[in-house]
Each structure stands twice: as structure tokens, then as C-alpha cells.
Amino acid sequence: MTEMRRFEGHGVLISGAARGIGAATARRLAEEGAQVLVTDVDLAEAERTAASIRERIGACAEAFVCDVGDRASVEAAVAYAVDAFGSLDVLVNNACGCTPDAPLFEDEPDEVWARDLDLTLTGAYRCCRAALPHLVASGRGAIVSIGSVNGIQDFGNHAYSAAKAGLTSLTRTLAGHAAARGVRVNLVAPGTVRTSAWEGRDADLAAVREVYPLGRVGEPEDIAAAVAFLASRDAAWITGTTLCVDGGLLAVNTGFRQAVRGHGDA
Template sequence: MNFARRFEDHGVLITGGARGIGEATARRLAAEGARVLIADVDADQAARTAESIPGAESIGCDVADRTAVETAVAYAVERFGTLDVLVNNAFSCSPDTPLLEDQPDDTWYRDLDICLTGAFRCARAAVPHLAASGRGAIVNIGSVNAEQSFGNHAYSAAKAGLASLTRTLAADLSPRGVRVNQINPGTIRTRAWAGREAGLEALSRVYPLGRVGEPEDIAAAAAFLASRDAAWVTGTTLRVDGGLLAVNTAFAQAVGED
């Protein structure tokens, strides 16, 4: 597929970029001319992914580590001469215990640290360079869990907090020319669903558009929000969820069966 070259001469940093949504976003932005730094806690997989994307580079980075984040940002600027786009995609999603009172503190803190505080760390380190570029954009990858209950208490709370952070950062950074937006995906076919294809098939029936999402669906939205096509868009949360939150499919089916 041929794409527009909206990111020619742009430097891009994507956290959690080794697989899934992050990898698809790296491929999409690179296809549009960007030079992309894939930052991931799995440094080996990040390197393998970067090797398969023209113009991409990789670095091991744990967004829970401020020094690692600052090192990744500095490396992107050194290699590309600019940093124009930050995509905060790294996440942690811990399973809930059957009883809330058995949920340990460490899993709660980890999900918030990676999903929410990690995005803040990356933004804090990147902002001076994003502002200097004159076309800086931050795209945060959230979740429909931020808006409706789908389980995973800590992850959901973190993604809701990320939506709030998106708005406050947008307000704070707009005078410096940096736009900040969020994408809330629904169910996406990633390696987290490996071996559970039957579950994905069942889930597809509750989506008004009749399927679960693909990483490329989110990558396309990220490319829009990061580009100058969205030059007058900041502080927004864009649902890319196949209509999940707009339509109560189960209710409609139940009424239809009545």
C-alpha cells in the first residue's frame, strides 16, 4: 500500500514499539517517511523489529526508569537531529484477583507506573525537543477500559488517568506548539490473544462493525493525530473501537429476540 509522505524528515519515538500496536505504528509512520526509534523493555525484540523497518532504530527502554527514558529521548535526538512525535504505547495490564481484597499493591502500582506515570516521564523528557521542532505531537494509546468497565482495575484506572493527563498536557503545552491527543482502542488482535482465537471470534459478534480491531487500525489513527492533518486537534480522545461504546449490541440483540 502506498501512503502519503506526511512524516518526511520527522523523528519519532514509540514506546512499547517492538510488537502489536507499537510495531504497526512504527511501520505506518516509517512508510510515511519518518525515522523511528523503537523503544521497548524487550531490547532484543525491538532490535529485530527495527531491522525489518527501513530507517528504524531500536533501544532498550523501561518507561518505569526515568534515566532509561531520558536516554532514549536523547538517543532519538542524536540519531535523527530532531524529535517531532512521541507515541506513548508501553503498557502493563495485570489480571484481577477473584476477590478484590486479595489484590496486591505491587500489581496496582506497576500498571499505574507503566501506563500513566511512564507516559508522563516520556512526555517530560521529550517536550523540549517537541517544542523546538515546531510541529511536535504526542499520541497516547489508551483503552476503552478508561470509559467503561471491562475488568482490570489498575489498568483501567491508569488509562482513565492517561485521558486526564492528555487534556492537562494539551492545555499546558499548546502555547509551545505541542499537540497532545489520545486513542482509546477496543479489542485488538495482538499476541495477547494467541491461542484464544475462539475468544476473538466470540468478541467480534459484540462489535457493531462485526470484527475486532487490527493493530493497523490504531496505527492509522495515530498517523492522523501525529500529522499536520490534525493541526487543529489537541486534548481529544479518539475512540477506535468498532462502535463498541456507541452501541449496546447485546441489548439490541436481546430486544430483537424478545
Template sequence: MTSGLKRFDGYGVLITGAARGIGAATARRLASEGARVLITDLDATAAERTAAEIPGADHIGCDVADRAQVEAAVARAVERFGTLDVLVNNAFSCSVDAPAFEDESDVTWARDLDITLTGAFRCARAALPHLAASGRGAIVSIGSVNAEADFGNHAYSAAKAGLASLTRTLAGSAAPRGVRVNQVNPGTIRTPGWAGREAALSALGEQVYPLGRVGEPEDIAAAVAFLASRDAAWITGTVLRVDGGLLAVHPEFARVITEADTVDTVETEDAGDS
């Protein structure tokens, strides 16, 4: 579903981890409002498939753990569109069946933080001069309710909490350059990571979420579109919770979601399964 608005006519947009799920939904939403979108993903083939479905979209393989690849993606967007107005940080890493804290390995901890948090830093660092030059620049990062409650995945939660801190600190330094920086924290979202578990997903929505369902990728895409647009011209440094009322009403249900929800340890997964 789209709004019929055209808030992004002439905009150039770069979205990481955009081959599927929240990233792909966000690409479709912004493109439907006039944006020209660069689909980036660790899986270059999947990025190409998604871009082929979106009019005017381009694609490039990009590992956000690699500074050179990040800078190449930003350069591609500027070359292709003549401008870079919006960066959406969506790529992340999250371990399946996270171990007990004392069993967490240095490798897993470092990987999750490097992709989820430092990856967003690399993208923002490369994009910021172009976002400032556009005169309407915006960064929107996809966080998670994991950053706000005990969901049992220490590395992922720490990375997402760090991302919220980066959002706030970068907002202050980017504001004088005319760039706004915000974040969306989703609850459980119906993404490809839930394939084959529809019954569990439906039960989770009905039993845990106050609004009676889990979120759809389009719910998050709509929030990103708002924060990236001039409708949010006086909003920066904000973390917007989009979780169906979960943490406002039932913060004690964090463990219930942990038991039901796992995601693949791949950057091509979109952030925000919970």
C-alpha cells in the same frame, strides 16, 4: 496497508513498547510515510528485531519505569534523527486474571500505574522540550476503552483513565509551545496476547462488535498517524475512541470482553487489547 501519503518526511519519532502489536504496526505505518522511527521496548532484543524490518529505524531498550532510561531514549532519538517530532506512548502493564477489588495488591496497583501512567509522564517530560523545538511536535498516547467502562481490571482501567486526564491537562500547557497532545482508546485488538485463541477472538468480534470484527493493529496505527500528522493540526486534548462502535452501541457488553480477554503482564505488550 499504507495510505501512500508522505506526511512524516524528515520527522523523528519515538514509540514506546514498540517491539510488537500496536506499537510495531504504528512504527511501520509512520515509517511508510517517511518518518525515522526509534523502536523502544523493555525487551531490547525484540526491539532490535522489529527495527531491522523497518527501513531507517533505530532501536534501544527502555524501561519507562526508569527515568534515566527514558531520558537516554529521548537523547538517542535526537542524536540519531537530529529532531524529535512525535512521541507515541504505547508501553503499559496489565495483570492477567485481575483479582476482585478487595484482593488487589499494593504492588500490582503501583506497578500498573507506574508503567502505564507515570511512564507516559516520564516520556512526555523528557520529550517535550524537543517536541516544542521542532515546531510540529505531537504526543499520541494509546489508552483503552477500559478507561471508559467497567471491564473488571481496576488498576489497568484507573491507569488508562489517568492517561486520558494527563492527555487533556498536558494539551493545555503544551499548546502555547506548539505541541499537540491526543489519545487513542482502542477496543479489542488482534495482538500477540491473543495467540492461540483465534476462535474466541472471532466469536467476540462477530457477537459483540457492531462492525462485526475485532480491530487490527493497523486500525490503531492509522488513527495514530492521523493525530500525529498536520492533518490534525487543530486537534489537541482529544481522546479518540477506536473500538468498532462497541461503547456507542453496546456498553453493557463490557463484562463479556473481560471474560474473554486477558493480556500478559509485560510492558512489551502493546496497549489496547481492550
């Protein structure tokens, strides 16, 4: 458990927080003193995550059902957080949708495209819109969205990648709008992270690991640590930025280096 207490008394809302990166972020911020609202469409799993935080950390954590695809649901979650914690100081946009691509681009259904963009990009927009007045009122408001290296470089998944790229752009434009109101807006772009999406795919993860310069895939806690930094006062002079937490994936072409190894550098 971290000894830092950067979020003492802060009210935090995290979307898609029942498991994976969202749950790890809820635990990390709670360890640092935050009061955390674990929101998700899966209320039972969100309640288990919140209960685990209360039992293991002794922090204030509550669960609330929230569908980021529904404006009323988002507004209800924000109102609940403000009422429960007295303020909303940090919003973490983690909920997303990622549907496997059709074999041919021209066979992609409209509904798949629309769903992934709605959950990943428009869902974050809905959360930011509902939360922003409260983040302004707190005097220390911060938004951190979970993007992806997919929004920066081609790793497949057309709709998901386009949505994550849009979230990177929204981070910049909202940062410009919110700066004068005292709210910082940043984004973490993870590479491959070991979550339930990879369950039962150990061989695939082992193969993927080989392309990462640091020799491993990410863990949810790696991303949670980056979110905690950007949401904290340690990042008080940082806004509108994308922080890649990707084991060096975007910086180093590991495949190329391996191809020319023994033949001199190109």
C-alpha cells in the same frame, strides 16, 4: 503501503514498539517518511522490528532499549532519538502493563496496582516530560498516547483501567499546558485488538467479536492509522481529544439490541 508522506524528515520515538500496536505504528509512520526509534524493554525484538522496517520499507529505523519505569532509561532514549534524527517531532506512548484481576477486589496486591499504574500512566508521564522540550523545539511537535476503552467504560482490570483513565486526563491537562508552546497532545482509545496478548485464544476472540457492531475485532494497523492521523498536520487543529477506535463498541449496545431483536425497539 500508503502513498502519503506526512512525516518526511520527522523524528519519532515510540515506547513499547517491539510488537503489536507499537510495531504497527512504527511501520505506518516509517511508510510515511518518518525516522523511527523503536523502543522496548525487549531489545532483541525491538531490533527485529526495526530491521524489518529497514528491509521492507527502506526507511530509517533504529532500536533502543527503554524501560518507561525508569527515568534515566527514558531520558537516554529521548537523547538518542534527538541525536540520531536531529530532532524529535512525535512521541507515541504505547508501553503499558496489564495484570489480570484477583477474583476479589480486596485481594488485589499493592504491588500489582502500583506496577500497572507506573508502567501505563507514570511511564507515559516520564516520556512526555523528557520529550516535551524537544517537541517544542521542533516547531511541529505532537504526542499521541494509546489509551483504552477500559479508561472510559467497565471492561474489567482495575489497575489497568484506572491507569488508562488517568492517561486520558493527562492528555487533556498536558494539551492545555503545551498548546501555547506549539505541541499537540491527543489519545487513541482502542477496543479489542488482535495482538500477542490474544495468542492461542481464537475462541475468545470469536466470542468477543460478536459484541462489536462492525463485526470484527481491531487489528494493530487500525490503531496505527489513527495515531498517524493525530500525529500529522491533518490534525493540526486537534488537541486534548480522545479518539475511540473501537468498532462502535462504546456507541452501540450490541447485547441489548440482540436481546430485543424481534420484540421491537426499546
